[in-house]
Amino acid sequence: MIVRRRWTAAATTAILVSAVLSHPGPGSAAPAAPANPITLAATETALVRVQLRDQAQLDRLVATGADLANRPRARDGRILADLVLSGTQLADLTAQGATAVQIVQRAGDGSRHFAESVRAAQTRTRAGLRAPASGQRTTAAAAAVDTLQVQQAYWWTTSGQTFLQAQLATTATDDPDVEITVSWRTADGATGSFPLSRFEDSGEYQYHYALPQPVPSRPVQLTATSSLGGVSRAVTPSLWPNAAPPALPAGYQKDFIDAYLTPVDIQARIKRLARQYRDLVDVIDLPNQTQGYRRNAAAYLGDPAVAAVVVESVRFGDQGMNGVQVRTVDPGRRNRPLTVSYRDRVLTVTLATDTAGKTVSTTDEVAAAINARQPNRFRATVEDGSAGLPMPVAGPARLDDGLQGTEVPARPWTVQALRLGVHRDGSRVGVLAYSQEHAREWATPLVTLEFAERMLANARTDPATRELLEQVDVFVIPTVNPDGANYSFNDFNFQRKNLVNHCVGPARDPKNRTSWGVDINRNYTVGSYFDGYVGASANCLSGSYAGTAELSEAESRNVVALAESHPNIKFAMNVHSYGGYFMWPPGAYRADGRITLPRPSIDESTLFLNSARRIVGAIAQERGTVTWPSQTGPVADVLYSAAGNSADQLYYELGIFAWDFEVGNDRWNATTGEWEGVGFQPPFDEAHGEAQEYAGGLVEMVRVARDYAAAQAATG
Numbered sequence: 169m170i171v172r173r174r175w176t177a178a179a180t181t182a183i184l185v186s187a188v189l190s191h192p193g194p195g196s197a198a199p200a201a202p203a204n205p206i207t208l209a210a211t212e213t214a215l216v217r218v219q220l221r222d223q224a225q226l227d228r229l230v231a232t233g234a235d236l237a238n239r240p241r242a243r244d245g246r247i248l249a250d251l252v253l254s255g256t257q258l259a260d261l262t263a264q265g266a267t268a269v270q271i272v273q274r275a276g277d278g279s280r281h282f283a284e285s286v287r288a289a290q291t292r293t294r295a296g297l298r299a300p301a302s303g304q305r306t307t308a309a310a311a312a313v314d315t316l317q318v319q320q321a322y323w324w325t326t327s328g329q330t331f332l333q334a335q336l337a338t339t340a341t342d343d344p345d346v347e348i349t350v351s352w353r354t355a356d357g358a359t360g361s362f363p364l365s366r367f368e369d370s371g372e373y374q375y376h377y378a379l380p381q382p383v384p385s386r387p388v389q390l391t392a393t394s395s396l397g398g399v400s401r402a403v404t405p406s407l408w409p410n411a412a413p414p415a416l417p418a419g420y421q422k423d424f425i426d427a428y429l430t431p432v433d434i435q436a437r438i439k440r441l442a443r444q445y446r447d448l449v450d451v452i453d454l455p456n457q458t459q460g461y462r463r464n465a466a467a468y469l470g471d472p473a474v475a476a477v478v479v480e481s482v483r484f485g486d487q488g489m490n491g492v493q494v495r496t497v498d499p500g501r502r503n504r505p506l507t508v509s510y511r512d513r514v515l516t517v518t519l520a521t522d523t524a525g526k527t528v529s530t531t532d533e534v535a536a537a538i539n540a541r542q543p544n545r546f547r548a549t550v551e552d553g554s555a556g557l558p559m560p561v562a563g564p565a566r567l568d569d570g571l572q573g574t575e576v577p578a579r580p581w582t583v584q585a586l587r588l589g590v591h592r593d594g595s596r597v598g599v600l601a602y603s604q605e606h607a608r609e610w611a612t613p614l615v616t617l618e619f620a621e622r623m624l625a626n627a628r629t630d631p632a633t634r635e636l637l638e639q640v641d642v643f644v645i646p647t648v649n650p651d652g653a654n655y656s657f658n659d660f661n662f663q664r665k666n667l668v669n670h671c672v673g674p675a676r677d678p679k680n681r682t683s684w685g686v687d688i689n690r691n692y693t694v695g696s697y698f699d700g701y702v703g704a705s706a707n708c709l710s711g712s713y714a715g716t717a718e719l720s721e722a723e724s725r726n727v728v729a730l731a732e733s734h735p736n737i738k739f740a741m742n743v744h745s746y747g748g749y750f751m752w753p754p755g756a757y758r759a760d761g762r763i764t765l766p767r768p769s770i771d772e773s774t775l776f777l778n779s780a781r782r783i784v785g786a787i788a789q790e791r792g793t794v795t796w797p798s799q800t801g802p803v804a805d806v807l808y809s810a811a812g813n814s815a816d817q818l819y820y821e822l823g824i825f826a827w828d829f830e831v832g833n834d835r836w837n838a839t840t841g842e843w844e845g846v847g848f849q850p851p852f853d854e855a856h857g858e859a860q861e862y863a864g865g866l867v868e869m870v871r872v873a874r875d876y877a878a879a880q881a882a883t884g
């Protein structure tokens with residue numbers, strides 16, 4: 169089923185392709201500079217947790233096209249960010265005062281973790297140890313200058329360690345220097361304290377908060393004081409999430425994922441499920457085929473370090489254009505004009521000569537001549553920095569699309585959805601789970617496929633699961649962005665976007681190959697970049713490039729088409745990684761005044777939060793992972809503004825209760841006292857754990873939908 173692939177680590181990126189801004193430890197000490205500074209080879213790319221010097225440094229990164237996958241967090245004016253960058257870029261940042269604190273993932277780690285997962289799966293299969301395993305496995309007191317209001321105070325226990333998290337607001341909103349300290353007491357009398365950090369977003373004060381703090385046992389009292397003399401009232405922290413799903417019945421089947429899955433593997437899995445559970449499954453071919461794992465073939469004519477023209481094929485490389493040659497020649501005669509000819513798969517540009525027989529064509533003239541004479545076959549642009557230079561005699565150079573994957577069909581791709589249920593006729597409330605809008609988030613299709621197979625396998629053996637599939641119509645799109653995912657597995661593991669290159673001019677230089685594509689989760693129509701909302705880019709090389717227009721991409725049109733053609737869908741989950749978030753609309757705001765999309769009504773907000781607690785409780789059932797209360801809420805409040813995202817599309821356009829998971833919660837390192845990020849492509853054991861726990865969360869979403877439909881029927 170899985171065959172050997174060629175693995176390459178595409179090395180350099182012209183600009184930052186990603187910036188995952190993550191939580192520094194307000195409360196936990198900001199990480200000290202390591203004794204041995206973390207460095208990368210100049211052309212090596214890695215995901216690095218970096219402590220930035222200040223907000224200005226962050227702003228510069230964002231301005232140069234960084235995309236944010238977690239929200240910025242400040243402590244003492246410093247910010248911790250997870251950035252995908254090259255050694256050169258890291259060195260630049262370090263020279264400007266930043267400090268690297270953790271290599272979350274190196275470029276080669278993804279392919280190594282993939283290969284390890286496949287090897288391990290093959291070993292298990294040979295040994296006959298096949299999955300599935302079955303069975304269990306607040307008002308404030310007045311104060312001197314300011315008043316403090318406790319917004320959140322929660323505690324929970326995970327893996328034997330109790331944590332406390334608090335969020336407060338001061339009335340001194342404009343004072344950036346006000347310091348707030350939280351004090352706690354446990355039932356057996358232990359006490360302690362920790363500082364909070366001010367959180368501003370888009371220039372506006374939001375609140376003060378800290379990362380979850382370890383405490384020795386259940387906290388029973390929390391108070392806070394401010395440096396201005398403010399004192400909060402004492403509160404009793406609440407248990408989070410304080411909701412647990414029904415216990416799994418004996419014989420409940422799970423653990424259907426034993427390796428990372430490429431889009432080709434996912435296609436095979438969909439086919440197998442449809443065959444195995446014929447009575448419960450439809451496969452839906454979504455209407456918009458993607459470009460496929462294909463790209464135009466390109467070459468430098470000349471030397472980019474001296475003078476060059478970029479020549480590319482109009483058709484894709486696999487359409488007979490890989491291997492086509494291009495050259496410039498000296499006619500060897502005086503007074504010749506510039507000519508272009510194409511014969512036997514060789515594009516020949518004969519340079520113009522003067523009265524002495526010397527070649528006189530410039531780079532601009534050569535590019536213009538190719539575009540004028542061979543517009544149906546070739547496009548030429550002057551390489552950035554080569555404008556107006558004399559064109560050398562060069563070549564032949566071979567055009568190539570640069571794609572390394574040999575096991576991926578080079579043709580348009582049909583994205584597929586699974587539909588699961590006993591009654592797949594629109595008569596039951598619908599739930600949609602979709603994953604891998606972002607190509608590099610390899611754990612996310614594992615979550616949705618584990619969920620789908622759990623529902624199907626247990627429907628035959630577990631009456632409660634059968635009843636769920638009697639009452640709910642379940643839709644699953646395991647990989648929304650298969651082309652980008654194929655590229656992530658075969659060529660450049662940090663690929664986030666799709667493979668469609670909308671760049672024009674010098675940005676089409678093949679040196680930018682790993683930065684092309686559209687961010688699918690910024691390409692929708694609600695609260696979009698095109699409407700003036702924050703959190704997407706018009707720069708085709710940016711990690712959060714919004715596309716040429718709303719819904720310019722087949723991938724995003726497919727999600728909309730599925731939801732629109734099945735109006736019974738009332739709940740949706742958009743599965744991303746990483747960071748451990750549970751979010752809902754509004755997901756975007758305008759920069760000026762930070763005006764968000766409309767807030768849900770009180771009733772809907774209550775439904776969002778109560779359902780979230782149930783789903784967070786179900787996630788925790790697997791291995792104790794608790795999604796923090798500070799990361800549970802509206803996208804615009806707990807993460808950042810994401811203009812044109814799909815959850816807002818589904819909620820505001822179609823009235824669907826639309827959530828987002830960021831799977832892959834930070835893990836607590838008791839030795840260092842730090843929360844550690846897991847990255848996009850962790851060692852398979854971690855990805856497997858994420859798939860198991862978040863699949864449980866999706867099952868709970870199905871129960872939420874069933875309960876919602878039952879309540880509607882009772883009242884309606």
Ligand SMILES: [Zn+2]
Pocket residue numbers: 605606609744745
């Ligand atoms: Zn994502």
